[in-house]
Amino acid sequence: MVQAGYAGGVNMTCYEYPGLGFEIAGPIIIAEEKAIGIHLNIIPGTPAQVGTFFTNKADPQCFFANYGGAGNASIAYQLLWSQAYYNAGKTNYGIDQDYTKLYSTYTTAGVQAIATDINKSQKTNPGYAPMFTAPLVNVYQKDIQGWVTSTLGIDNWRGMYYKTGS
Numbered sequence: 354m355v356q357a358g359y360a361g362g363v364n365m366t367c368y369e370y371p372g373l374g375f376e377i378a379g380p381i382i383i384a385e386e387k388a389i390g391i392h393l394n395i396i397p398g399t400p401a402q403v404g405t406f407f408t409n410k411a412d413p414q415c416f417f418a419n420y421g422g423a424g425n426a427s428i429a430y431q432l433l434w435s436q437a438y439y440n441a442g443k444t445n446y447g448i449d450q451d452y453t454k455l456y457s458t459y460t461t462a463g464v465q466a467i468a469t470d471i472n473k474s475q476k477t478n479p480g481y482a483p484m485f486t487a488p489l490v491n492v493y494q495k496d497i498q499g500w501v502t503s504t505l506g507i508d509n510w511r512g513m514y515y516k517t518g519s
Contacts, residue, residue, distance in 0.1 A: 354390040362390030368398035369417035379417070430471050433480035446480030 354362060365386075369375040375382075379395045386393045395417065403416060431437055433446040451471050458464055 359390065362392055364392045364394070365414050366394045366396060367415040367417055368403050369395055370403065371397045373417070375417045382417075430475060430480070433475075444480070447474045447478045448480075 354360065369379065375395065383393045383395065430448060431452075432440060433444075433448055434440065434452045435443045435445045435449050436452075448471050451467050451474070455464065455467050458467060
């Protein structure tokens, strides 16, 4: 943070949709970010509030989404494509030409080369910074505990754990 010019830290406020698992993960993220000087406040937001954030570039500064972020550049950075719904300002973050190629490339090697170009671009000109990713995994076992019912009707297993001795 000092090298980035934020020796005093920064304050950030983020929206999240209740029911996506951030009720559990939020405190962990807050603690991890605080350790490096990012003071995070998480606000549960309704679709109407969050939609305004994306379409009008309103505050707060970030949104906790339910994207896997598994390193697949075509998915992980799709929000930065100027034609993406979530890119409220329709800003080109230097990857539009890559997405134009991506949607007309049919070989694995070709897609991998484009993903490499997108990743290189985002290292020097990031449009956003993934702060936390967690796998979305469906688990079927009788000794699993920690289910959190999603208000959005989406399977959400982030708080799950195996209960021994049952």
